[in-house]
Structure formats: C-alpha cells, structure tokens
Amino acid sequence: MDDSITLKGIKQGLLVTMKPEGRWPDLTARLVAQIDAQSAFFRGARVALAVGPREVRRHELANLLKLLSARDVSVLAVLSEDAATIGSARKLGLKTSLTELELEPPDSSFEALAELPPPIDPEEHGTGGVLIKRTLRNGRVVRSDGHVVVLGDVNAGAVIVARGDVIVWGRLRGTVHAGAGGDESAVVCALNLAPTQLRIASYITISPDDSRRKARPEMALVRNGRIEAEAWEP
Amino acid sequence: MTARVITITSGKGGVGKTTATANIAVALASLGKKVVCVDADIGLRNLDVVMGLENRIVYDLVDVVEGRCKLRQAMVKDKRVADLYLLPAAQTRDKTAISPQDMVSLTGQLRADFEFILIDSPAGIEWGFRNALAPADEVIVVTNPEVSAVRDADRIIGLIEADPRRLPTSLLLNRIKPEMIRRGDMLSVNDVLEILSTRLLGVVPEDEHILISSNRGTPLALDSERTPAGDAFLNVARRLMGEKVPLIQLERKDGWFSRLTRIFGSSK
Ligand SMILES: Nc1ncnc2c1ncn2[C@@H]1O[C@H](COP(=O)(O)OP(=O)(O)OP(=O)(O)O)[C@@H](O)[C@H]1O
Numbered sequence: 091m092d093d094s095i096t097l098k099g100i101k102q103g104l105l106v107t108m109k110p111e112g113r114w115p116d117l118t119a120r121l122v123a124q125i126d127a128q129s130a131f132f133r134g135a136r137v138a139l140a141v142g143p144r145e146v147r148r149h150e151l152a153n154l155l156k157l158l159s160a161r162d163v164s165v166l167a168v169l170s171e172d173a174a175t176i177g178s179a180r181k182l183g184l185k186t187s188l189t190e191l192e193l194e195p196p197d198s199s200f201e202a203l204a205e206l207p208p209p210i211d212p213e214e215h216g217t218g219g220v221l222i223k224r225t226l227r228n229g230r231v232v233r234s235d236g237h238v239v240v241l242g243d244v245n246a247g248a249v250i251v252a253r254g255d256v257i258v259w260g261r262l263r264g265t266v267h268a269g270a271g272g273d274e275s276a277v278v279c280a281l282n283l284a285p286t287q288l289r290i291a292s293y294i295t296i297s298p299d300d301s302r303r304k305a306r307p308e309m310a311l312v313r314n315g316r317i318e319a320e321a322w323e324p
Numbered sequence: 325m326t327a328r329v330i331t332i333t334s335g336k337g338g339v340g341k342t343t344a345t346a347n348i349a350v351a352l353a354s355l356g357k358k359v360v361c362v363d364a365d366i367g368l369r370n371l372d373v374v375m376g377l378e379n380r381i382v383y384d385l386v387d388v389v390e391g392r393c394k395l396r397q398a399m400v401k402d403k404r405v406a407d408l409y410l411l412p413a414a415q416t417r418d419k420t421a422i423s424p425q426d427m428v429s430l431t432g433q434l435r436a437d438f439e440f441i442l443i444d445s446p447a448g449i450e451w452g453f454r455n456a457l458a459p460a461d462e463v464i465v466v467t468n469p470e471v472s473a474v475r476d477a478d479r480i481i482g483l484i485e486a487d488p489r490r491l492p493t494s495l496l497l498n499r500i501k502p503e504m505i506r507r508g509d510m511l512s513v514n515d516v517l518e519i520l521s522t523r524l525l526g527v528v529p530e531d532e533h534i535l536i537s538s539n540r541g542t543p544l545a546l547d548s549e550r551t552p553a554g555d556a557f558l559n560v561a562r563r564l565m566g567e568k569v570p571l572i573q574l575e576r577k578d579g580w581f582s583r584l585t586r587i588f589g590s591s592k
C-alpha cells in the first residue's frame with residue numbers, strides 16, 4: 091500500500107497528511123485519484139492539509155484547491171513548517187494552524203456534535219468549471235475537471251468532455267461527455283438537445299433522428315440504468 | 325493608399341473560391357478600385373485560367389520569393405480593366421515552397437499601391453491555408469448549401485476565431501438553387517446562417533454562365549450581358565466597398581428573404 095497520503099478524522103473534518111517526499115504533482119494526482127475512487131465518502135468533506143516541510147507555491151496550492159473544490163471538498167487549513175508554503179496558504183485565505191481546530195479524533199457522541207455546531211459560512215462555494223461565451227465550432231474541443239457552460243451553440247464536430255455537468259445555452263449538436271470521471275449524477279442540459287453523441291459516465295446514447303420535433307430545453311440524465319431526457323426548466 | 329488584404333477560403337474544395345476571387349476582383353476593378361489577386365494555390369494554380377490571363381504569365385509567386393525576378397515582373401496586368409493585376413501561383417512546385425512570412429512580406433510590398441489584395445486560398449486547413457491566412461486583414465469563407473461544405477466552413481471559421489488577430493470574417497454562400505430550397509432538398513440560407521452564425525456577405529445563385537465565363541476566361545463583370553451570378557458578385561464588391569446593398573431576391577414565397585435581410589442588416 092502506498093502511504094504517501096494518510097487520512098485521519100479530526101473534529102472539524104479530515105486531516106490529510108502528504109509525505110514530504112515525492113513530486114508535488116504526483117502527490118496531488120494521487121490524492122485526487124483517491125478522492126475520485128471514494129467520491130461518496132469525500133463529498134462535502136472539509137479537510138486540513140498537512141504538507142510538512144515542503145515548499146508549495148501559491149499557484150500549485152491554488153490548483154489543488156480547484157481540483158478539490160470540483161470534487162466538493164473544501165480546504166480549511168494548510169499546515170506546514172515551510173515559510174513560503176505558509177505564505178501561499180495565507181494569500182489564498184487559508185488558516186495555517188489548527189490551534190482553534192485542535193487535532194482531536196472526532197467525538198462520535200451526538201452531545202459532542204451538538205456542543206460544537208459548525209460555524210455558519212455565508213459563502214456559497216459552488217464548484218469550478220469553464221465558461222465559453224461563443225459558438226463552439228467543428229473541430230474545437232473543451233475539457234474540464236469541473237463543469238462546462240457554453241453561451242452559444244455547440245456545432246456538429248465540436249467535443250466537450252467534463253467531469254461535471256454540461257450546460258449549453260443554445261443548440262447542442264456536437265459530441266458531449268458529462269461525468270467523464272464516472273459520476274453518474276452528472277447531467278447535460280441544452281436549449282435544444284440534439285447531440286451527435288451524448289455520454290454520461292459510462293452510458294452512451296445518440297439523438298433520435300426527429301429533427302422535425304419542436305425544440306425545447308431538455309436535460310439528459312442517467313435513470314433506470316440508461317440515459318433519459320426530460321424537460322429542462324431552468 | 326493602403327490595401328485591405330482579403331483572403332478567400334473554404335476548407336472544402338471546389339465550392340467556388342477561385343470563381344469568387346476572379347469575379348469579385350474584376351467587379352471591384354470595374355468599379356474603379358485598384359486590385360491585385362494573388363493565387364496562393366501553389367501547384368494547382370487556376371485563377372489565371374478563370375481570369376483568362378494564363379498565356380501572359382512569365383514569372384510566378386515562387387520566382388519572386390526565391391529571388392529569380394522582381395515582384396513587379398511577376399505581376400500580370402489585365403488589360404480589359406483599368407487597375408487589375410494577377411500574381412500567379414507556381415504550377416510545378418508544392419505549397420512548402422513559400423512560407424506564411426513570405427506571404428506577409430509580399431503583400432506588404434503591394435499594400436501601398438493597391439486598394440484591394442485578394443488572396444485565393446487552396447482547399448484544406450494545412451500549409452497552403454496558413455500561407456493564405458497569414459497576411460489577411462479580413463476573410464471571406466465560401467461555402468455551398470450542402471452539409472459537408474457547411475461543416476468545413478464551420479471548421480475554418482473556428483480556426484480563424486482561434487487566431488489572436490480576430491480577423492473579421494464573412495460568409496459567401498455560393499450555388500444556391502431557389503427551387504431546390506423550396507422543395508426542401510437543399511439547406512436554405514437561414515439553415516446555413518443558423519449553423520454558422522457569421523455575417524453574410526452575399527448569396528450567389530447556381531448559374532451556368534459561370535461555367536461558360538470560366539472556360540472563356542472572361543469573369544462575369546467584364547460581360548455586358550447581365551447574369552444572376554454576375555449581379556451577385558457585383559453586389560458583393562459593392563458591399564466590400566462599404567455600400568449597403570440588399571441581397572438579391574432569389575425567392576419571395578415563404579418569407580425567408582425578409583428574415584435574411586434582417587440578419588444581414590443587423591449583424592456586423
Ligand atoms: N455559382 C456557380 N454556378 C455554377 N457553377 C459554379 C458556381 N460557382 C462555382 N461553379 C463551378 O464549380 C467548380 C469549382 O469552382 P472553383 O474552381 O471556383 O472552386 P474552388 O473552391 O476554387 O476549388 P478548389 O478548392 O479546387 O480550388 C467550377 O467548375 C465552377 O465553374
């Protein structure tokens with residue numbers, strides 16, 4: 091078993107300890123893979139990242155935060171002995187010590203939970219994605235670790251691959267894959283849903299050839315083991 | 325004077341780029357503009373044939389680039405109109421004989437002496453297309469009312485949009501047959517515009533006069549006889565000069581024409 095990343099429950103959520111050895115990109119990829127493999131367990135998790143004496147630059151940390159937030163994992167604090175890493179974390183608005191979030195194992199009793207209600211957070215964190223503000227033409231490809239939103243048409247021959255949802259405020263005629271990391275709860279919405287091919291997670295469908303049908307906003311989702319389309323009332 | 329360099333391209337072959345370049349060039353020249361056409365289809369030149377200037381070629385584009393002659397020596401003057409020249413392509417070389425940078429410096433030398441430099445691009449999205457696009461200030465994408473031609477036009481427009489120069493791009497829809505559209509056998513002008521969402525520069529009908537004029541080497545604007553395609557190309561030339569010319573009314577019946585003028589009038 092690979093022990094470069096260890097998890098531990100703490101009162102406020104999860105303590106993720108990342109070993110100081112190894113390349114940062116490898117380590118973060120491993121963490122993301124681990125989260126994807128147990129996405130139900132991690133969804134909504136709040137974590138503290140302990141990175142030891144490693145120097146983590148601000149953009150590296152920001153990238154990781156983006157990857158985690160796309161998976162609905164929020165980071166409370168970054169713990170490090172490295173001054174540059176602490177600086178990076180501060181610049182991104184993160185806590186750098188857990189003095190107020192003591193490293194204690196979670197108390198499983200309800201009383202203990204009731205004593206410490208989670209702080210009310212007015213920020214709506216949402217999840218990351220890509221916004222395209224024009225027609226996506228034949229031959230163009232968009233890939234995203236989060237969602238993809240297109241304000242315009244997606245023409246035949248264009249390709250969208252998203253780990254999250256795909257929303258098209260226009261005609262969708264190209265090829266689209268939502269939930270490309272395996273998330274079967276991902277959806278595809280369009281004002282006119284007529285893709286060449288549509289995939290959600292590992293399900294595939296093609297548009298019925300009924301071009302005469304009146305176009306209406308539709309949402310495609312996985313239901314009863316197949317992809318179905320229903321009216322989309324945004 | 326500083327010329328506008330307009331590249332005429334399409335993605336798909338055989339949709340009418342060369343026909344459009346020749347006819348628009350002659351129309352512009354007949355309206356008093358100083359025009360030069362550049363045939364960028366190295367190895368498959370035929371703009372000279374369509375313009376009827378084949379037998380006057382001495383040097384070509386590659387000769388200029390490789391220093392065998394001066395630029396002016398390679399330019400063929402069309403004696404039928406005041407200020408029209410052709411810079412022919414080489415017939416015996418391939419597209420890699422010139423580079424995008426060569427095209428930029430070549431047109432750079434011509435800019436001061438002309439008002440319009442029209443570049444006839446080869447089909448495809450490779451080297452030849454890149455050569456033709458490099459010096460462009462504007463692009464005209466030619467297409468036909470046919471699914472595959474429209475797909476390729478979409479691909480080309482996508483590539484042009486991805487270019488950081490943000491070149492203004494307009495669409496020339498060639499070989500429209502109103503009767504077929506009425507029967508539902510052909511993509512209508514609106515169908516095409518709906519897919520491509522690009523400014524429409526003109527609609528040219530299918531017209532057998534094109535074939536006759538190409539074979540004779542007499543672009544339509546040189547003909548005293550009025551023809552549907554000749555009128556359409558003349559209108560395109562006027563629009564390039566900034567005049568507001570309504571689209572030729574090809575059909576009145578089901579009202580697509582009124583929609584068309586609205587689209588044309590409101591975009592840009
Ligand atoms: N409006 C028209 N009506 C009838 N025939 C046309 C029309 N436009 C073009 N054609 C014919 O279509 C053929 C192809 O035209 P042209 O050579 O201009 O296309 P092209 O796009 O330059 O082709 P290539 O990609 O090979 O360079 C020619 O035979 C031409 O006469």
Ligand SMILES: [Mg+2]
Nearest residue numbers: 341342343365
């Ligand atoms: Mg040609």
